[in-house]
Amino acid sequence: MxxxxxxxxxxxxxxxxxxxxxxxxxxxxxxxxxxxxxxxxxxxxxxxxxxxxxxxxxxxxxxxxxxxxxxxxxxxxxxxxxxxxxxxxxxxxxxxxxxxxxxxxxxxxxxxxxxxxxxxxxxxxxxxxxxxxxxxxxxxxxxxxxxxxxxxxxxxxxTYALVYRADLAKKAGVGAPRTWDDMVPFLKALQRASAGHGLGADIGWDIFNGQDVAMYAWQAGGSLLSSDGKWTLDSPAMADALRYNASFFTSGTADTAGPTFLDAQPYFVSGKTAMMITGPWVVGQLDTAAKKDGWTASHVATAPLPAGSSGSVSFxxxxxxxxxxxxxxxxxxxxxxxxxxxxxxxxxxxxxxxxxxxxxxxxxxxxxxxxxxxxxxxAQLKKTRAFPQVSTWQQVATRLGKEMEAVAKGRQTAEKAASNVQAYAASLGTGAK
Structure with missing residues (x-):
């Protein structure tokens, strides 16, 4: 890679x-x-x-x-x-x-x-x-x-999938999570097997976090745009997505203080974290991060994203x-x-x-x-969706990232965050004439 x-x-x-x-x-x-x-x-x-x-x-x-x-x-x-x-x-x-x-x-x-x-x-x-x-x-x-x-x-x-420490999962006696309900227990098991935190969550709180919560909303049965091109971001599914993301932090299995994006792989290799939700390029970079050929093959496994009520969906x-x-x-x-x-x-x-x-x-x-x-x-690429093909999506995704942060840090409810991003998106429109 x-x-x-x-x-x-x-x-x-x-x-x-x-x-x-x-x-x-x-x-x-x-x-x-x-x-x-x-x-x-x-x-x-x-x-x-x-x-x-x-x-x-x-x-x-x-x-x-x-x-x-x-x-x-x-x-x-x-x-x-x-x-x-x-x-x-x-x-x-x-x-x-x-x-x-x-x-x-x-x-x-x-x-x-x-x-x-x-x-x-x-x-x-x-x-x-x-x-x-x-x-x-x-x-x-x-x-x-x-x-x-x-x-x-x-x-x-x-696309994104789970990349996790297979050695720690084996030590904990757990398999990769298949559903949302499995996620926090799996991460806690990794921590009991000596990981500092279960999930190395990206804390950029930016457009990429917004993309993450969008895929969670899809997993919860939601949409981002209606069939007639109207934003649908204040749905119960979006609130569920925001709560799901926040659960990693409120459960203590992820930390709002880190790792930063550039620290994600060193944390993972050292055991400070034990799982990433990330892209396939990481697989080819971990031997370098570990400074040891073959480290990835003996320490790492991958799995599709856990399914919400509407299945495992990524972007x-x-x-x-x-x-x-x-x-x-x-x-x-x-x-x-x-x-x-x-x-x-x-x-x-x-x-x-x-x-x-x-x-x-x-x-x-x-x-x-x-x-x-x-x-x-x-497997995950076969279960993906395209982001809205409208010119304002990136601005909306960036705002979603900021609203995610507020919910994850307990400063705002999921419902209020969804309402805020809906109002923001409606004010921008879609850019289509």
Missing amino acids: PNLSRRGALRLTAGMATLGTLGLTGCGRDGDTAAAKASATPIDASPATGTVTVWAAQGDADVLEKVIKPFKAANPDVTVKFTLLPNADYYTKLQAAIAAGKGPDVAQFFPESQAQFLGQSVLQPVPDGLVDPGSFFKSLWDAGVVDDVAYTVPWYAY SAGGTWGVLADSGNSEASWKFVRYLTKPSTQVAQYKAYSSLPAVISAWGDPAIAGQPLLDAFL
Whole structure:
């Protein structure tokens, strides 16, 4: 797995994207959907030609020059020019380039924070037959669809699951929690087995915590938006989600004072904490944190998220690709995107950077299927939902994080916190026209 946590990098990206929504809010949403569909013409199988300019955020895209060597060999008359930008600046610079009419042909996006780009004034609809939508995890595909028009194609995927100290669970004689009711008892058992705290909870109290409570609300049977596009954040399910999160702290199995995000892995390795609710990249970083090869294999296990009253649900995240509306070489650009979704390419990307495939069939390759600690993430990716594809979601998620903090620290009831975030979200609207 890469050394840089994607979640850590995306903290910066998401913050910049929130600021950037002002420039592109609601792009294309009041446009003609029929016209958008009609422009999604098929792309043939002939070799790509000309120049394709590609912008991406540093990280998973760092290895693309290596990954696309077979594409370049099969398409000798195409030139692919990459521009890799720091995560913290990526969306801001991309938005500025688009506004100035100087954007690339192809741009990378993040499905959890791409809503402001989804529309025909910014992106071309995905051509008919380019890819099979059913080959991807459904929520990742859904994240790029507005008014039944797809604007992005999934590239890599991740979600959250449980990563816990298997050695301490064995010592305590307990198995991974399957339901909400199992969670605190499991964490207390880990503490009896010598962990300082059962859960290393993220205490950033920011947009990422808001995403956490959103998935808890889904697990409790709630929704974030109604079918007619109205915020539904003051529901009993949201209050249940806020109480569930607070229970980790009020039970003494998590600490509102730490660890911070960057301390999470050292705490876990040292036994100060014994479980994380986190992404798959952590699995490949723990040997380094422990300074011992093989430590992870002998100390760590993973499991899907415990189920609430409506099951085990998480969110989907990762990377996607889109072709800009004013691309000068649309045909070659879509052929490039299509190549990146081939199962063999997805496996090559995994081998080069440990980016987990968005194409489900690629998970069957021995390079991935042979990694048992990834099984829980595959199971969870099949039970995910996309965050609301509206331009104000990140602001709302950030406010949710702050309301979570107040409930966790006993300063506010769950019902009041849900009411507060609903009022805030209603004041913002969804950004759609």
